[in-house]
Amino acid sequence: MQTFDVVVLGSGASALAAAVTAHGHGAQRVGVFEKADVVGGTSAMSGGMVWIPCNHHMDEAGMGDSRAEALRYLEALSHDKIPRDLAEVYVDVGPEMVRWFEANTPVTFEIVEDFPDYHPEHPGGSTAGGRSLECPLFGFGELGEWADRVSQSRQMGRHVLMNETTLGRGATTIIDRDVLRQREEDDLRGCGQALIGRLLKACLDRGIEPHTNRAATGLVITDGRVTGVRFGPADADVVEARNAVILATGGFEWNQDLIRAFIRGPLQRAVSIETNTGDGLKMAMRAGASLGNMQEAWWVPVIDVPGADGRPLAWMVNRERIQPRCIMVNKAGKRFANEAANYNAFGAAFHQLDPGSFEYMNLPAHMVFDHEYLVRSGLFRYRGEGPVPEWLTAADTLAELADKAGIDGLQLEETVARWNAQVADLDDPDFGRGRSINDTHWGDGTRTAAATLGPIDTGPYYTVAVRPGALGTKGGPQTNADAQVLDLDGQVIEGLYAAGNVMASAMGMTYGGAGGTLGPGMVFGFAAGRHAAEHRGVGLPGSA
Numbered sequence: 001m002q003t004f005d006v007v008v009l010g011s012g013a014s015a016l017a018a019a020v021t022a023h024g025h026g027a028q029r030v031g032v033f034e035k036a037d038v039v040g041g042t043s044a045m046s047g048g049m050v051w052i053p054c055n056h057h058m059d060e061a062g063m064g065d066s067r068a069e070a071l072r073y074l075e076a077l078s079h080d081k082i083p084r085d086l087a088e089v090y091v092d093v094g095p096e097m098v099r100w101f102e103a104n105t106p107v108t109f110e111i112v113e114d115f116p117d118y119h120p121e122h123p124g125g126s127t128a129g130g131r132s133l134e135c136p137l138f139g140f141g142e143l144g145e146w147a148d149r150v151s152q153s154r155q156m157g158r159h160v161l162m163n164e165t166t167l168g169r170g171a172t173t174i175i176d177r178d179v180l181r182q183r184e185e186d187d188l189r190g191c192g193q194a195l196i197g198r199l200l201k202a203c204l205d206r207g208i209e210p211h212t213n214r215a216a217t218g219l220v221i222t223d224g225r226v227t228g229v230r231f232g233p234a235d236a237d238v239v240e241a242r243n244a245v246i247l248a249t250g251g252f253e254w255n256q257d258l259i260r261a262f263i264r265g266p267l268q269r270a271v272s273i274e275t276n277t278g279d280g281l282k283m284a285m286r287a288g289a290s291l292g293n294m295q296e297a298w299w300v301p302v303i304d305v306p307g308a309d310g311r312p313l314a315w316m317v318n319r320e321r322i323q324p325r326c327i328m329v330n331k332a333g334k335r336f337a338n339e340a341a342n343y344n345a346f347g348a349a350f351h352q353l354d355p356g357s358f359e360y361m362n363l364p365a366h367m368v369f370d371h372e373y374l375v376r377s378g379l380f381r382y383r384g385e386g387p388v389p390e391w392l393t394a395a396d397t398l399a400e401l402a403d404k405a406g407i408d409g410l411q412l413e414e415t416v417a418r419w420n421a422q423v424a425d426l427d428d429p430d431f432g433r434g435r436s437i438n439d440t441h442w443g444d445g446t447r448t449a450a451a452t453l454g455p456i457d458t459g460p461y462y463t464v465a466v467r468p469g470a471l472g473t474k475g476g477p478q479t480n481a482d483a484q485v486l487d488l489d490g491q492v493i494e495g496l497y498a499a500g501n502v503m504a505s506a507m508g509m510t511y512g513g514a515g516g517t518l519g520p521g522m523v524f525g526f527a528a529g530r531h532a533a534e535h536r537g538v539g540l541p542g543s544a
């Protein structure tokens with residue numbers, strides 16, 4: 001039987017952070033086991049940003065932040081769903097985690113410039129940014145044969161830096177073609193690829209080779225303590241974990257039964273890696289864990305488009321729905337929210353149930369925009385030239401458009417007329433769109449209210465259905481400050497830890513800022529790895 005000090009399940013950012021930290025704190029034998037045939041999980045497919053209040057890069061840049069302000073912010077967003085003790089751990093350990101990785105591994109971070117928090121005007125929120133960090137470009141050549149064994153996004157496109165994208169407010173349009181070509185030749189990658197590439201390099205440097213195609217199926221529990229992991233149905237395939245097992249198996253967004261059982265409303269599309277089927281959650285449940293935050297996901301509005309590989313693709317409309325000359329309406333033809341609100345918070349709008357009709361009022365929602373929108377912003381690479389793609393509905397008039405899409409036509413005309421009248425004054429008294437720095441940041445780059453407000457007046461007109469998607473679920477076993485899993489009585493289940501989307505998120509229903517999911521994933525991965533390394537199993541040789 002293979003024996004490890006610490007066994008980590010999964011290979012996303014939470015898992016690899018836990019593995020490297022465990023090794024760096026004294027665990028000599030660390031095993032990383034991954035269900036997929038590639039490593040990196042959703043994390044490698046992501047923007048790779050981490051949201052860490054009070055990080056030292058802010059100090060160096062002369063940007064003020066404080067523990068009190070960060071906690072005030074989380075408290076303001078909590079609606080009593082964020083446990084105070086975990087919020088404190090997050091704010092306290094986050095900066096420590098960043099420093100430790102920079103001092104001990106190839107993982108380094110820099111500020112994504114000017115990226116405000118997602119609710120910047122809330123008490124304690126940051127309007128100037130600084131809390132969102134990303135890794136510099138990383139040369140995948142350093143990974144040797146592992147370079148081709150990292151998960152890739154079907155949505156993210158080129159691996160530039162977040163600082164160079166329109167989201168990070170950088171210079172996408174002016175990155176020199178030769179520079180891009182050179183980067184491709186050198187296999188230099190940014191975003192989630194850079195984060196996972198660096199974490200993976202840190203593992204490999206320490207002799208930790210992840211085991212792929214190894215789906216854990218159960219925990220071995222001896223006298224109430226987790227002592228190993230089972231793979232496959234047979235008891236023969238077991239690895240021993242002398243100190244601990246760290247669950248970092250992502251959420252359960254690809255498991256319809258678990259979604260039906262727990263999630264608060266429709267979750268119609270998952271955009272994460274398809275192997276996230278709640279395996280870690282089930283293991284924790286069988287071990288007697290108490291669960292928390294089970295109704296929640298990291299929500300994201302998506303549209304259905306065809307993928308390059310022929311499979312349908314759920315395309316996130318995080319920036320697209322915010323551009324001028326575009327609104328969202330329900331089938332009654334009415335706007336129902338500030339379209340520029342943060343994507344996670346927007347999920348709530350999809351779950352509004354009308355008590356009378358007992359229908360979800362805003363499901364599906366419809367993005368409605370004009371031809372000029374397509375010319376200026378484009379949508380899923382379509383800029384209004386050539387035949388209208390199948391996934392988009394077009395018409396010369398709003399009435400005809402509404403008819404084709406099943407929207408109330410008279411109301412849609414009225415809604416658009418009202419919208420056009422109010423944006424002429426560069427204001428949205430109905431939903432306050434354009435008043436937050438968040439709205440103008442994600443707009444067309446002009447950074448005034450006009451960055452998101454503009455008339456819908458130049459036909460043809462277009463619409464596409466928008467559905468509630470998720471980056472991942474965020475409920476699971478409850479943990480303490482060291483990421484140890486707790487049982488139904490609040491007692492530690494010895495030898496079991498959880499980090500990332502598998503755990504009951506310390507963020508409740510909140511997404512604090514860019515990096516708001518990977519930040520907690522890495523912080524609790526770090527906490528888990530450190531504690532697991534330093535606490536030997538009771539009764540085992542060398543136990544403390």
Ligand SMILES: Cc1cc2nc3c(=O)[nH]c(=O)nc-3n(C[C@H](O)[C@H](O)[C@H](O)COP(=O)(O)OP(=O)(O)OC[C@H]3O[C@@H](n4cnc5c(N)ncnc54)[C@H](O)[C@@H]3O)c2cc1C
Pocket residue numbers: 009010011012013014015033034035036039040041042043044045046047048049050051153155156214215216217248249250251271272273275276277278279280298471472499500501502514515516517518519521
């Ligand atoms: C396009 C996109 C952009 C995003 N950008 C950002 C961003 O910039 N910042 C941010 O904070 N968040 C971002 N997110 C969300 C973020 O990527 C996820 O929330 C995060 O990666 C979850 O990390 P994790 O470690 O918990 O899980 P994952 O990275 O999904 O890793 C879980 C791993 O566990 C493995 N696994 C599952 N079951 C088993 C098993 N039984 N045995 C072994 N292994 C198993 C899975 O195969 C998977 O590899 C983005 C998401 C997407 C899709």
